[in-house]
Amino acid sequence: MLRLRRCVLAQLLSSPSASTISPLLRLLSAAAPAVSPNPSFAVEDYLVATCGLSRAQALKASPKLSHLKSPAKPDAVLSFLDGHGFSSSDVAAVVAGDPKVLCSSVEGYLGPVVAQLTGLGLSRSQIARLISYCHGNLHLTSIVSKLQYYLPLFGSIDNTLLALKRCLYLISSDLERVVKPNVAALRDSGLGDCDIAKLCVPSPRLLTTNVESIRAMVSCAESLGVPRGSRMFRHAMSAVVFLGEEKIAAKLGYLKKTFRWSDAEAGIAVSKYPILLRRSKDSLRSRSEFLISEVGLEPAYIAHRPLLLSYSLEGRLRPRYYVVKFLKENGLLHRGRDYYSAVAVTPKVFMEKFICPHMEAAPHLAEDYAEACRGEVPTRFRF
Template sequence: MCSHLVFKRAIYYSFFSPPQCHCQYLLRFPLSTKTQPKELPFIADYLISSFGFSLNRALKASADSHLTTIKSPAQPEAMVKFLTDTGLSHSQIKSVVSLQPALLGYNADEILRSKVREMMEKGIPGEVLVQLFRYNPVVLQLQDTLARLLFWRDFVENKDKVLLKVISRNPFLISLHIENHILPRLNLLKEYGLSNNRHMVACLVTNYGLTNKHMVWVIGHCNLDHLRQILDLVEELGIRRGSKKFLSGLIAIANLSICKIKSNVEFFKNTYGWSQEEVCAAFRKYPLVLRLSEEHVRSTMNFLMSKVGIEARNIALRPLLLGCSIEKLIPRYNVLNTLKSKGLKKRCRLQLACLASEKRFREKYVMPFEKQVPGLSEAYEADVAAFGGKVPVSRNRP
């Protein structure tokens, strides 16, 4: 019975019942509906005290079938000891348990020790195993973990340091089934001349997140029919199959729909008068041009055409400019324009200036001219701040 109904009925009886009935009724229906807190499962308390889990996370983890039967610290501490013996630091073990708390419920003697021993016998270095525990501990639950590791070690030409980078930067790649996911896609790529594993490995270990993410998607997740259509489209857009640029073109547009890619092509044609050849020329030089948002392209093209004075068709020959943000373009253009107006630098290529790192740009275009143009550095920093960029660190000054 709801508490507010109980309260109303109690009030009713207080007026229309004999006094002796009042206490009896109130005792039968207490006003408080709060329940006593349940005792925490042992493993939930252990996760909170030993690994800093929140109450909600600990309770959710404790419901895992591998953890529900744990009633003492013996089992989880045995696993922690095993992880320590494998070579993981305390912080790494904490990271592993945070990612995969169910690992504490596994029998280190019967399952994991035998797997680790077998991997080491096959030449898988301990460092690789540490990274597996740290970045993707769930893979150790798979029956064919060793076969997957051997495949990827062969893929990177038995270079353990490269294998370490592949695992650490793509932690779930090794979870993908080799026969069902990886090989069909790699075989299709070979049909289009992409048989050099080194180029693909370079994409897997690069620090550039977009390239890394899209390479994993291409070889592990992309629908085969879609992948074939994308490969054909890359060729139609002017990049010869088997060339070094072909993989870059594929990665740039692989996760876009065919309709979206064709829509982007038509956008450049209809809005800026680019021909099919000019679109292809831009794509060959800068494949990411076809995944830029219309809003970004409009603002950048407007600045380049109206302020810098570059014709729309000439921008197709320098498409890297479209990849630059307005926050970088405007301050750097202003510096180059100042130097040119004062005759201090006759040839100022905006594209080269915008591709330079912040440090390199200041060293080449700002610092050498601060005496001839007093306040140049301050004006540049003010422009960067005004357009939402990061203000350069002043210690770079001579």
């Protein structure tokens, strides 16, 4: 019947005498059901125009809000956030990280969450970051109790948020059965709270694993010749966490080959400076070529002074070598003077001991040294 009415309407409208049958048109139009516009809520456009999301962010977030038929709830949430001092960028971060927050009850959920997090010392922007990291897992009782534990453990709010961003499982993991036993195991290994924070902020998954895994990592770190409780033990643990036993074994093989070290020499170097295991192969190779081939250092000398491999090749090792060699070539420095003594000191001490005393005999030395630090080789340093 509806199709028949539409056909009749179309024919009448196309008829040249349509003006003479307007009463019939009005009758048929009244009989036909009204066609209402699409009442659906344009979520994606709302996210862009009102919440400040990019089109790509809105496209990703909109499926999670497809059930919304009107902006009533989102408007209430945005009004609450605005009224509590959240900036437009804070709001965008919250909505992009957890779009479903727009469906939250202001009185029953958001209000208590913001109040308690503020009570813990979090700023509006920090609360926004936290909500965006939690991806809908922000259960008030759980998050407050866990933050009360994590804040002193990680040492600051920013460190805590960074750890949460890297490992969402910190929110859902059981404090009593998982997290606290892992922290206790790390303390038993000789790590203080400051070391635990420095170790776990970049690798928070350590706190959500099991105690047996922690103990295995501690044992592996000890096998590198780094004793528990020593200043370098945290770095040994860090190498174990990021590399694992197989990659550590491969890296030791690379070190022995690149620096011509024996097993014992490689062990000495790593025990003194376990960070060495996390240096890239390219940086290690370039330092080996310079220190052994150009400077002429013995592999054993480097193994006992592995900190040499931590310094910038272009900003420290090479420029200071040029200065020391220039001074020796011109009889201004004893030829037996140790190269490491020139490299290990601070920039200020290096200037005081190796540059300033020779300004009269070598007036361009400071200028040449500065030029060498910029990656250039002054004429006077071309031996």
